[in-house]
Structures are given as C-alpha cells and as structure tokens.
Amino acid sequence: MSLRTIFIALTLMLAPVVASAQVTYRCAGADGKKYYGSTIPPQCYGRPVEQINKQGTVVRRIDPEGEAKERAEKEANLAKKKEEDAVVREESRRNRALLATYTSERDIEEARRRALSDNEKAVKDVEQKIDALKKTRAKYDKELEFYQDKKSGQAKPPPKLSLDIKNAEIDLKAQEDLLAVKKKEVSVINSKYDEDKKRFAELMKKGAVR
Numbered sequence: 001m002s003l004r005t006i007f008i009a010l011t012l013m014l015a016p017v018v019a020s021a022q023v024t025y026r027c028a029g030a031d032g033k034k035y036y037g038s039t040i041p042p043q044c045y046g047r048p049v050e051q052i053n054k055q056g057t058v059v060r061r062i063d064p065e066g067e068a069k070e071r072a073e074k075e076a077n078l079a080k081k082k083e084e085d086a087v088v089r090e091e092s093r094r095n096r097a098l099l100a101t102y103t104s105e106r107d108i109e110e111a112r113r114r115a116l117s118d119n120e121k122a123v124k125d126v127e128q129k130i131d132a133l134k135k136t137r138a139k140y141d142k143e144l145e146f147y148q149d150k151k152s153g154q155a156k157p158p159p160k161l162s163l164d165i166k167n168a169e170i171d172l173k174a175q176e177d178l179l180a181v182k183k184k185e186v187s188v189i190n191s192k193y194d195e196d197k198k199r200f201a202e203l204m205k206k207g208a209v210r
Contacts (some may be wrong), residue, residue: 022054112193133172
C-alpha cells in the first residue's frame with residue numbers, strides 16, 4: 001500500500017472527529033442571553049440547544065422538553081395498547097369459556113334455572129334460621145321477665161342470660177343481612193345469564209367454532 005493511499009485512509013477516518021470538534025453549541029439562557037460552547041454550556045441544561053458547524057449552519061436541534069414529552073407520549077400510547085390488548089385477550093377468553101360451557105341457549109336457561117333454584121333454597125334456609133333465632137330471642141325475653149324489678153321497672157338478669165341475649169341479637173342481625181344479600185342475588189343471576197345468552201347468540205351468528 002502506497003503512502004498516498006495510507007494518508008487518504010487516515011484523513012477519512014479522522015474527518016468525523018475533526019468535524020465533531022468544530023461543532024458549537026448555542027442556546028438562549030433563562031436570562032435571555034445567548035450562550036456558546038464546544039460542549040453544552042451549563043446555562044443551556046434543560047433548554048433547547050442548537051448545534052452549529054463552522055459555517056454557522058444549524059446542523060441539529062436538541063429540545064429536552066420536547067424529547068421528554070415525546071417519550072411520555074410514547075409510553076402512554078404503549079400503556080394504552082397493552083391495556084387494549086389485555087381487554088381483547090380477556091374477551092376472547094370469556095368467549096371460549098362460554099362456548100365450552102354451553103352448546104345451546106337451552107343450556108343457558110337450564111343453568112339459570114339451577115342457579116335460581118339454589119338461591120331460593122338458600123333464602124329459605126336463612127329464613128328458617130331467622131325464625132329459630134326469633135323464637136330463641138322470645139324465650140330469653142320471657143326469662144328476662146323473671147328478673148324484672150317491679151319497683152324500678154328495670155331487669156337485672158344474670159351475666160349468662162345477658163350474654164345469651166347479646167349473642168342472639170348479633171346472630172339475628174347477621175342472618176337478616178345475609179337474607180337481604182341472597183334476595184338481591186336474584187337480579188344478579190338473571191343479569192348474568194341474560195348477558196351469557198346475548199353473547200352466545202352473537203357468537204353463533206358470527207359462526208364461532210367451539
């Protein structure tokens with residue numbers, strides 16, 4: 001290889017380094033003044049900066065705020081895309097589960113009937129417990145009369161009776177709350193199977209394959 005060829009190769013290799021060394025950074029500081037430097041001046045940190053070559057031409061603009069905004073937008077769009085994909089996957093999973101569970105709308109109605117029947121049995125069971133607790137409470141009230149002070153009109157029952165009455169009241173309140181929940185479940189059950197039936201019909205209309 002000749003000396004001329006080696007010189008040309010070295011020149012080409014060093015050209016980017018030389019060009020880089022000749023770049024000047026310029027910005028307008030917070031005080032409105034212009035600042036220049038071979039490296040970004042401290043007054044330019046966090047502010048738009050221009051790179052200028054030796055001819056005075058702007059070869060690049062750096063906008064930290066704009067870049068941060070663009071990055072935030074990309075992250076937001078990515079998060080939104082992931083959320084949308086998750087919704088699609090969940091919808092697909094629910095559709096597959098629906099088609100794996102039912103073979104016809106009649107199956108859905110049969111499942112509804114069983115769910116309502118189970119709920120009705122649960123309601124009756126709770127109602128029976130409430131009746132039993134009320135009878136127990138009435139028995140305690142009857143026993144409480146024995147300890148009624150005729151002069152003051154106040155009862156002074158023994159500790160065990162007081163505890164039994166308190167526990168009976170707690171149990172009765174719990175069962176009455178449970179009864180209210182069970183009765184509300186009827187509308188929840190019907191809404192669920194109405195939705196299942198609607199989705200099943202839509203999937204069948206689209207020709208979904210089980």
